[in-house]
Amino acid sequence: MTPLYAASSWTQAVGGYQLKEPLWLLALLALPVLVWIRGRRRVPVLLVPFAAAWHRPSLTSGARWPAALALLGLALLIAALARPQRVDDRREVHTQGYDIMLAIDLSGSMLAEDYERGGDRLNRLQAIKPVIQAFITDRPSDRIGIVVFSGRAYTLAPLTFDHDWLARQTERLKIGLIEDGTAIGDGLGVSLTRLEQAKRESGGKRSGAFVVLLTDGANNRGALTPEQAADLARSRGVPVYTIGAGKDGIVPFPVFDDKGNKLGYRRMMADLDEGALRQIADTTGGHFFRAIDTDTVESAFKAIDRAQKIEFQSKSYLITTEFFPWAAGPGALLLLLAALFARPLWSREAAA
Numbered sequence: 634m635t636p637l638y639a640a641s642s643w644t645q646a647v648g649g650y651q652l653k654e655p656l657w658l659l660a661l662l663a664l665p666v667l668v669w670i671r672g673r674r675r676v677p678v679l680l681v682p683f684a685a686a687w688h689r690p691s692l693t694s695g696a697r698w699p700a701a702l703a704l705l706g707l708a709l710l711i712a713a714l715a716r717p718q719r720v721d722d723r724r725e726v727h728t729q730g731y732d733i734m735l736a737i738d739l740s741g742s743m744l745a746e747d748y749e750r751g752g753d754r755l756n757r758l759q760a761i762k763p764v765i766q767a768f769i770t771d772r773p774s775d776r777i778g779i780v781v782f783s784g785r786a787y788t789l790a791p792l793t794f795d796h797d798w799l800a801r802q803t804e805r806l807k808i809g810l811i812e813d814g815t816a817i818g819d820g821l822g823v824s825l826t827r828l829e830q831a832k833r834e835s836g837g838k839r840s841g842a843f844v845v846l847l848t849d850g851a852n853n854r855g856a857l858t859p860e861q862a863a864d865l866a867r868s869r870g871v872p873v874y875t876i877g878a879g880k881d882g883i884v885p886f887p888v889f890d891d892k893g894n895k896l897g898y899r900r901m902m903a904d905l906d907e908g909a910l911r912q913i914a915d916t917t918g919g920h921f922f923r924a925i926d927t928d929t930v931e932s933a934f935k936a937i938d939r940a941q942k943i944e945f946q947s948k949s950y951l952i953t954t955e956f957f958p959w960a961a962g963p964g965a966l967l968l969l970l971a972a973l974f975a976r977p978l979w980s981r982e983a984a985a
Contacts, residue, residue: 709964
């Protein structure tokens with residue numbers, strides 16, 4: 634990169650305005666000190682034209698104007714030498730984010746505690762909540778919505794840029810909000826409907842959109858089968874990334890009393906339909922991820938983030954406006970006027 638200024642000079646900037654040679658500012662501040670020293674000595678120490686005529690006490694008050702003009706002119710010239718500038722930093726950014734729907738399973742099986750963090754057991758929903766929130770936070774230029782499903786599918790949050798509000802909605806997620814069951818096809822279908830309400834099509838296909846579907850079971854409820862929903866997503870050009878949560882085989886499932894207190898655990902068999910999730914991903918051009926622990930959940934969302942990340946180029950440039958002519962011109966003019974006004978006085982004193 635080409636440096637903006639030579640290494641021998643430094644720059645002081647405030648609020649977009651800067652002095653390219655700020656050492657001259659010290660000289661400007663030294664003027665009052667020099668005038669005070671000059672008044673303390675018998676001979677002038679400020680070497681400017683006709684200074685001998687200005688410092689003499691015999692001059693009338695009207696004859697002090699040349700000195701005042703000269704000092705003001707010198708101040709303006711010093712300010713000009715400091716190179717005052719206004720710098721405008723302008724950027725041109727052209728980008729457009731994705732529309733993303735997160736379809737999250739809230740069926741009763743998500744209570745299975747086959748995840749761990751820091752030695753503590755977590756159920757499947759507790760394990761994925763912080764990962765979902767991190768995914769939302771890391772994509773500030775995207776509109777994101779959430780669909781939840783169990784025996785039925787509902788929209789928890791439509792597409793929005795308000796990610797703080799979306800994070801609060803994610804925190805509210807809990808098992809039991811919807812009648813139990815696993816309607817994977819309906820969850821995907823409602824997600825596609827939400828994307829349809831915010832169309833951005835190219836060549837008859839929905840562009841700039843995808844769905845992340847997370848479930849731990851097999852479809853056993855709903856009007857749409859997973860295959861039908863996948864065909865619908867493919868026809869609209871929407872990739873679906875599927876995540877299978879939970880471990881295979883026997884997993885611990887908590888048992889609660891009527892007041893919601895945990896009494897213990899019973900063993901249950903995981904029923905994830907991995908084949909259906911793979912087929913949805915393959916049909917739509919997405920990808921399937923197996924999330925058997927907290928690390929693989931995070932890895933799945935990070936992989937999706939990398940695969941569908943907006944990349945854009947921005948142009949940045951500086952526009953510099955020089956102000957030194959506005960100070961240098963009047964400064965030189967004031968010095969010239971001071972010399973013209975002082976010359977007759979100097980000539981009369983020399984003749985005397």
